[in-house]
Amino acid sequence: MTTSAIELENVVKEYLSHGEVVQAVKGVSLDIAEGEFFSLLGPSGCGKTTTMRMIAGFEAPSKGLVKLHGQDVTNVPPNKRDVNMVFQSYALFPHMSVWDNVAFGLKQRKTPQDEIKRRVGEMLEIVDLTGREKRRPREMSGGQQQRVALARALVNRPRALLLDEPLGALDLKLRQAMQIELKRIQREVGITFVYVTHDQNEALTMSDRIAVMNDGLVEQLAGPREIYERPATAFVAGFIGTSNLLAGSATGGELKIGGGRVLVPGHEGDVRVTVRPEKITIGTEEPSNGLSAVRGTVAEVVYLGTYNSYAVSLADGADATERSEGANQTQHGNRDDRAAARGGTIITVFQQNALDAMATAERGDSVWLSWQAQHSYVIGS
Ligand SMILES: Nc1ncnc2c1ncn2[C@@H]1O[C@H](COP(=O)(O)OP(=O)(O)OP(=O)(O)O)[C@@H](O)[C@H]1O
Numbered sequence: 551m552t553t554s555a556i557e558l559e560n561v562v563k564e565y566l567s568h569g570e571v572v573q574a575v576k577g578v579s580l581d582i583a584e585g586e587f588f589s590l591l592g593p594s595g596c597g598k599t600t601t602m603r604m605i606a607g608f609e610a611p612s613k614g615l616v617k618l619h620g621q622d623v624t625n626v627p628p629n630k631r632d633v634n635m636v637f638q639s640y641a642l643f644p645h646m647s648v649w650d651n652v653a654f655g656l657k658q659r660k661t662p663q664d665e666i667k668r669r670v671g672e673m674l675e676i677v678d679l680t681g682r683e684k685r686r687p688r689e690m691s692g693g694q695q696q697r698v699a700l701a702r703a704l705v706n707r708p709r710a711l712l713l714d715e716p717l718g719a720l721d722l723k724l725r726q727a728m729q730i731e732l733k734r735i736q737r738e739v740g741i742t743f744v745y746v747t748h749d750q751n752e753a754l755t756m757s758d759r760i761a762v763m764n765d766g767l768v769e770q771l772a773g774p775r776e777i778y779e780r781p782a783t784a785f786v787a788g789f790i791g792t793s794n795l796l797a798g799s800a801t802g803g804e805l806k807i808g809g810g811r812v813l814v815p816g817h818e819g820d821v822r823v824t825v826r827p828e829k830i831t832i833g834t835e836e837p838s839n840g841l842s843a844v845r846g847t848v849a850e851v852v853y854l855g856t857y858n859s860y861a862v863s864l865a866d867g868a869d870a871t872e873r874s875e876g877a878n879q880t881q882h883g884n885r886d887d888r889a890a891a892r893g894g895t896i897i898t899v900f901q902q903n904a905l906d907a908m909a910t911a912e913r914g915d916s917v918w919l920s921w922q923a924q925h926s927y928v929i930g931s
Pocket residue numbers: 565566567572573574575592593594595596597598599600601748
């Protein structure tokens with residue numbers, strides 16, 4: 551069995567706000583392994599930062615236990631916990647050079663000079679800042695400053711590093727480059743990283759495992775692929791990427807919907823099914839048996855470079871009741887509202903342009919949508 555770096559046991563955090571008790575975290579249990587890149591992902595206000603602050607020791611849980619490396623640290627102050635934290639605002643010392651910023655903690659602890667020299671040098675090499683030792687923070691880009699902050703935290707060799715939206719201030723391109731860098735650095739130093747983000751792509755790119763949080767609770771805890779392909783709840787399906795949600799009553803392992811059928815082998819009665827836009831094929835002919843297939847009308851086509859996004863309004867919307875809700879709106883803006891006004895359900899389909907014979911499907915066209923049974927995923931709630 552691998553050692554647990556961080557364990558939360560049924561942790562609850564309540565705040566008193568204007569005379570009322572607010573539960574920011576409603577009972578979270580996590581078990582983060584040594585050396586793991588673990589993300590807490592969720593929308594604003596879901597309790598990620600509060601969870602992180604309880605791991606760091608800046609907040610005490612109202613109930614439950616926090617353990618680091620098997621030891622109960624629930625009542626241990628932050629400076630006595632073997633973790634370090636990196637924030638979005640790097641909080642570098644502006645008047646100090648890069649070298650002095652990174653060396654600061656070691657000097658405070660009266661580490662011998664030659665050891666400081668070796669460790670700071672090594673760390674600057676890992677974050678790819680060798681040669682920039684003499685610069686001041688203001689003479690560096692946002693990404694470089696974030697790397698200094700990272701080096702400053704890692705040089706102390708904490709057993710775990712907690713990162714709260716550390717790339718939030720960077721523009722998209724730099725953020726993507728830094729995601730790859732961060733993952734490399736984490737692999738190189740082998741330290742447990744706990745990463746807070748509301749950005750699903752960021753979490754999917756870097757994490758070994760992700761806890762998707764909503765309203766103070768963990769809705770799903772799994773690897774990126776599992777979370778994307780087998781979302782446990784409607785919330786997760788909607789929050790991670792674009793997803794279609796179909797609901798209704800199944801008989802004989804089939805959900806009759808949109809003038810066609812969705813295959814849900816082994817399921818009877820009320821079911822909710824998700825299917826990802828890129829798993830669906832658009833065609834003009836009714837597909838053969840053995841596939842899930844529904845009929846509809848193209849309501850909108852959006853050109854997105856390598857692929858097109860189609861919004862298809864189902865033939866009989868009355869049966870299909872819901873779409874997944876989440877932070878990620880699809881590219882079709884308020885199309886759901888328009889469909890709702892007509893009482894219909896909209897299915898989003900992504901088709902690669904180069905491969906797609908139907909790339910010319912146009913607004914108003916009558917089409918069949920089909921996908922393999924294995925790409926429908928029946929969700930819990
Ligand atoms: N000190 C506090 N007093 C009262 N309520 C608080 C306090 N800190 C947080 N909350 C509430 O707890 C909930 C969770 O907050 P938290 O900061 O953990 O969310 P988050 O997921 O990190 O959000 P964000 O991404 O916006 O930082 C929110 O509703 C917030 O308003």
